[in-house]
Amino acid sequence: MKETPEHNERIAQLSFSSVYPSYVQKVERKGRTKEELDEVVSWLTGYSPTDIERLVSDKVSFQTFFQNAKLHPNASLIKGVICGYRIEELKDPLTRQVRYLDKLVDELAKGKKMDKIKR
Numbered sequence: 001m002k003e004t005p006e007h008n009e010r011i012a013q014l015s016f017s018s019v020y021p022s023y024v025q026k027v028e029r030k031g032r033t034k035e036e037l038d039e040v041v042s043w044l045t046g047y048s049p050t051d052i053e054r055l056v057s058d059k060v061s062f063q064t065f066f067q068n069a070k071l072h073p074n075a076s077l078i079k080g081v082i083c084g085y086r087i088e089e090l091k092d093p094l095t096r097q098v099r100y101l102d103k104l105v106d107e108l109a110k111g112k113k114m115d116k117i118k119r
Contacts, residue, residue, distance in 0.1 A: 003085065008092040012063040017056040023105045030109040040104045043118045046070035066097045074119045078103050 027037050038049040046069055047055065055065055075097070079088050082103045090096040107117045 003090055003092065003095065008095045011092075011095050011098050012061060014062050014098075015059050016062055016065045017059045019062075020052075020056050026105060027109045030111065032108050032111075036108060036114065037105065039114065040108055040117055041101065044069075044072055044075060044101060044104060046072070062098050063094060066094055069097075071097065075100050077119045082106060 023037055024034050028034065035049075038052055041052055042048060045066070078100045080086070080103060082099050085095075085099060087096060087099045087103060090099060104117055
């Protein structure tokens with residue numbers, strides 16, 4: 001798929017709290033836990049589980065969510081296709097970061113071991 005400015009803007013304005021419950025449902029349907037999800041989110045962003053709860057309740061956008069995150073130095077090792085986009089080819093940094101998170105959630109739901117997910 002081709003990355004467009006409209007798509008990038010829509011991703012930036014999307015609220016983290018609107019997506020997080022879907023992440024929880026996805027991993028729980030596959031036998032993983034919310035705690036494991038929070039561990040993965042924490043690894044990527046540097047947020048604690050308490051921070052994640054606060055960000056969900058504050059209904060922050062993905063733009064705000066990642067603007068205040070301390071992205072893990074190994075985040076650039078997250079590669080592959082998610083939602084029809086090859087992560088390493090995305091030009092917009094925020095869209096790439098959101099797709100990093102999507103990919104980690106996907107790997108967790110697919111049963112990948114935590115040490116492999118956290119690279």
